[in-house]
Amino acid sequence: MMYRLFRMRYCRRKILHGEGCEAGFTLAELLVVVMIMAVFMVGVGAMIESGSSGSMASYALTRIDEDANTVIDSLTRQVRVAQYINPSSSGSVLYFSGDLTGDGNMRPMIYMVSGGSLVRGSSPDALQSWVEGVESITFRYYRYNPDTRQMVEITPGSSGWNALVERVDFEIRFSRQAGKLRLGRTYDGSVTLRNRLRS
Numbered sequence: 001m002m003y004r005l006f007r008m009r010y011c012r013r014k015i016l017h018g019e020g021c022e023a024g025f026t027l028a029e030l031l032v033v034v035m036i037m038a039v040f041m042v043g044v045g046a047m048i049e050s051g052s053s054g055s056m057a058s059y060a061l062t063r064i065d066e067d068a069n070t071v072i073d074s075l076t077r078q079v080r081v082a083q084y085i086n087p088s089s090s091g092s093v094l095y096f097s098g099d100l101t102g103d104g105n106m107r108p109m110i111y112m113v114s115g116g117s118l119v120r121g122s123s124p125d126a127l128q129s130w131v132e133g134v135e136s137i138t139f140r141y142y143r144y145n146p147d148t149r150q151m152v153e154i155t156p157g158s159s160g161w162n163a164l165v166e167r168v169d170f171e172i173r174f175s176r177q178a179g180k181l182r183l184g185r186t187y188d189g190s191v192t193l194r195n196r197l198r199s
Contacts, residue, residue: 056178056179056181057178057179057181057183059178060176060177060178060183061176061178061183061185063133063176064133064174064175064176064183064185065185067131067132067133067134067174068172068174068185068187070131071118071130071131071134071172071187072172072187072189075111075170075189075191076189076191078096078098078100078109079094079096079168079191079193080191080192080193080194081098081099081100081102081194082096082097082098082168082193083097083098083099083106083193084096084097084098084106084162085141085162085163085165085168085193086108086162087156087161087162089139089141089156089162090139090156090157091138091139091140091156092112092113092136092137092138092139093110093111093112093139094110094111094112094139094168094170095108095109095110096108096109097109107122108122108123109121109122110122110123110124110127111137112127112137113134113135113136113137114127114129115129116132116133116134116135117129117130117131117132117133117134118130118131118134118137118172133174133175133176134172134173134174135173135174135175135184136172136173137170137171137172137173138170138171139168139169139170140153140168140169140170141153141154141156141161141165141167141168142154142165142166142167142168142169143164143165143166143167144166144167151166151167165193166192166193167190167191167192167193168190168191168193169188169189169190169191170188170189170190170191171186171187171188171189172186172187172188172189173185173186174186174187
């Protein structure tokens with residue numbers, strides 16, 4: 001700025017003495033201005049990108065929380081009224097039956113993850129995609145040991161294991177893309193079977 005003022009005064013003096021003066025920018029001045037504008041634009045672009053990424057991440061996490069609440073609520077409500085755990089259940093598949101609608105009729109239900117979605121249905125042939133963005137779901141089964149007065153984990157596959165189940169714990173891993181970021185969260189739940197059929 002000071003240089004420009006000095007140059008303008010210098011040109012005025014030359015003009016007063018009848019000499020010509022070019023008051024335009026020099027190449028060096030133009031390069032400095034271009035560099036300053038480039039740095040400014042890069043800074044503005046970075047701020048816009050940062051704000052956009054933050055907004056996308058916030059939206060993705062909100063969606064994950066909403067989906068997790070929906071899954072946990074439904075899963076907890078239905079498993080609580082389960083009366084029978086199918087022996088086909090495992091650490092990644094929960095297959096059970098119970099009065100799921102409150103009309104007194106036993107209905108089967110399956111929960112598992114397939115192709116990045118949580119799927120559910122009344123039979124292996126009737127599974128439908130329910131909630132997207134689920135990486136995995138893990139089930140653990142427990143029975144009450146009256147001697148130790150503690151819940152003991154049951155290994156699926158052992159003889160008659162499914163008739164002993166009194167509690168089901170689950171862990172759900174969600175993930176969602178937010179711009180260049182891949183965000184993930186894990187949620188846990190635990191359900192005691194209220195109406196389990198005793199053998």
